[in-house]
Amino acid sequence: MLLEVRDLHVEFRTRDGVAKAVNGVNYAVDAGETLAVLGESGSGKSVTAQAVMGILDMPPGRITSGEILFQGKDLLKLKEEERRKIRGAEMAMIFQDALSSLNPVLSVGDQLGEMFTVHRGMSRKDARAKAVELMDRVRIPAAKERVKQYPHQFSGGMRQRIMIAMALALEPALIIADEPTTALDVTVQAQVMDLLAELQREYNMGLILITHDLGVVADVADRIAVMYAGRIVESAPVHDIYKAPAHPYTRGLLDSIPRLDQKGQELYAIKGLPPNLMRIPSGCAFHPRCPMAQDVCRTDEPPLYDVSEERGSACHFWRECLHG
Ligand SMILES: Nc1ncnc2c1ncn2[C@@H]1O[C@H](COP(=O)(O)OP(=O)(O)O)[C@@H](O)[C@H]1O
Numbered sequence: 001m002l003l004e005v006r007d008l009h010v011e012f013r014t015r016d017g018v019a020k021a022v023n024g025v026n027y028a029v030d031a032g033e034t035l036a037v038l039g040e041s042g043s044g045k046s047v048t049a050q051a052v053m054g055i056l057d058m059p060p061g062r063i064t065s066g067e068i069l070f071q072g073k074d075l076l077k078l079k080e081e082e083r084r085k086i087r088g089a090e091m092a093m094i095f096q097d098a099l100s101s102l103n104p105v106l107s108v109g110d111q112l113g114e115m116f117t118v119h120r121g122m123s124r125k126d127a128r129a130k131a132v133e134l135m136d137r138v139r140i141p142a143a144k145e146r147v148k149q150y151p152h153q154f155s156g157g158m159r160q161r162i163m164i165a166m167a168l169a170l171e172p173a174l175i176i177a178d179e180p181t182t183a184l185d186v187t188v189q190a191q192v193m194d195l196l197a198e199l200q201r202e203y204n205m206g207l208i209l210i211t212h213d214l215g216v217v218a219d220v221a222d223r224i225a226v227m228y229a230g231r232i233v234e235s236a237p238v239h240d241i242y243k244a245p246a247h248p249y250t251r252g253l254l255d256s257i258p259r260l261d262q263k264g265q266e267l268y269a270i271k272g273l274p275p276n277l278m279r280i281p282s283g284c285a286f287h288p289r290c291p292m293a294q295d296v297c298r299t300d301e302p303p304l305y306d307v308s309e310e311r312g313s314a315c316h317f318w319r320e321c322l323h324g
């Protein structure tokens with residue numbers, strides 16, 4: 001396994017109290033595989049990814065327990081210097097907002113080139129050629145001319161392609177893309193997502209695709225891990241989830257995807273809001289919003305039940321959900 005997160009717990013200590021952002025997350029991704037991590041805003045998706053990348057805000061963040069095995073090594077046991085070497089070269093991250101991740105006063109050619117001068121000791125001229133090659137790879141038209149331009153001279157979609165190029169530069173084994181298309185309009189979203197999926201296959205990378213939008217992952221993900229209040233509540237091959245969700249929260253997310261054949265109809269929304277992470281509800285954290293909740297859900301925290309060999313659901317009533 002390329003990456004395995006085991007029983008990860010992360011909390012934030014703030015003046016108002018302790019926010020339990022990640023509460024025993026387990027997930028894994030292999031080379032050539034795409035894992036989509038899904039859930040509403042505030043469910044702990046980014047914090048988990050930041051812990052994997054080693055870029056968590058500490059303090060106020062604190063990893064209180066767990067393991068993050070990357071190519072068999074527990075990253076949490078490495079020195080910062082060793083982790084820095086892994087970052088960029090062996091795992092890279094793509095963020096939602098390219099404009100704030102790119103340096104506004106450096107041309108994109110210089111920024112892409114820096115990956116090769118700094119990490120690979122290349123000459124500036126060779127690095128520039130590599131930058132053009134990468135821009136071609138992510139299909140930025142007229143790469144030879146545009147390599148001299150600055151980030152603000154590119155459209156949102158093109159900037160996101162530059163971010164993908166930066167992430168790919170050193171051919172990492174793992175890419176984590178955190179809401180990579182959220183800031184783009186819908187047609188551009190699909191193009192960027194397709195490109196990312198294509199490059200992932202071509203380079204045989206592991207890809208963790210974080211999104212709050214189930215609609216964008218159907219064609220690109222192999223597996224889906226659904227997060228709620230810092231836990232994985234359902235984990236399954238993508239086709240299983242679309243066929244029939246085994247958790248009422250997943251069902252809620254599925255039902256809130258806008259569908260072309262229902263244009264004009266009011267969109268379903270899960271009632272209520274995700275919990276405050278300083279006061280996570282007892283039992284199943286989803287129970288106050290769940291249409292299927294029973295007494296046991298308010299008192300007993302559901303474990304991740306085995307639905308099948310490759311599928312788990314943290315719902316006491318997963319059978320009813322699956323067949324209902
Ligand atoms: N820098 C921070 N300081 C304090 N709390 C934070 C910080 N980053 C994240 N959190 C807490 O962790 C929760 C989960 O955040 P995050 O992982 O970013 O959610 P998402 O699923 O939307 O990516 C937030 O709602 C917040 O309570």
Ligand SMILES: [Mg+2]
Pocket residue numbers: 045046047178
């Ligand atoms: Mg996030």
